Amino acid sequence: MRTPPSRSSSSGEELFEEYVRARVAGLSRIAYLLTGDAHLADDLVQATLIEVAARWDRILAGGDPEPYVRKVLHRKHLSWRRRYRREAVPTGIVPERAGPDISGGVTTTVAVREALAVLAPKQRAVLVLRYFEDLTETQAASVLGVTVGTVRSQTRDALARLRKLAPALTDVVRVAR
Structure with a gap:
């Protein structure tokens, strides 16, 4: 028979899930701006949230988690850039598509x-x-x-x-x- 999780860990998990639901879109946008690639941005957000989840209770004890999460996100990005600097980077300009520009912004x-x-x-x-x-x-x-x-x-x-x-x-x- 499975024992129910303790109330404090459940509360911390619930708070983390609430935080992720509320902030994942914003974190993804920031990660996309940093990486310039939707898939890398998703990976960066996931890696950030994995690291944050492991320390969630301590982060909450310090108050607002947002500055810490931002710091982890930006440091992970810089770390990834250093590690994968030698990957092939596409060069050249992608040709524009024919047709009028109806895209506005x-x-x-x-x-x-x-x-x-x-x-x-x-x-x-x-x-x-x-x-x-x-x-x-x-x-x-x-x-x-x-x-x-x-x-x-x-x-x-x-x-x-x-x-x-x-x-x-x-x-x-x-x-x-």
């Missing part, structure tokens, strides 16, 4: 995705944290484990690189400033 979305793909991993992480997750410089520095000055310089360098490599995004970069 999709063109900008694609341009942003392509621009993020050419940035260094830390630059990409800083821009995602600052402008997509709307974190302050201090919060972004905490997530990445760097100083506020590093966040500022990475942001400045990333925006300058975007201006140079993706002139189509000049308006988007201007808004970000």
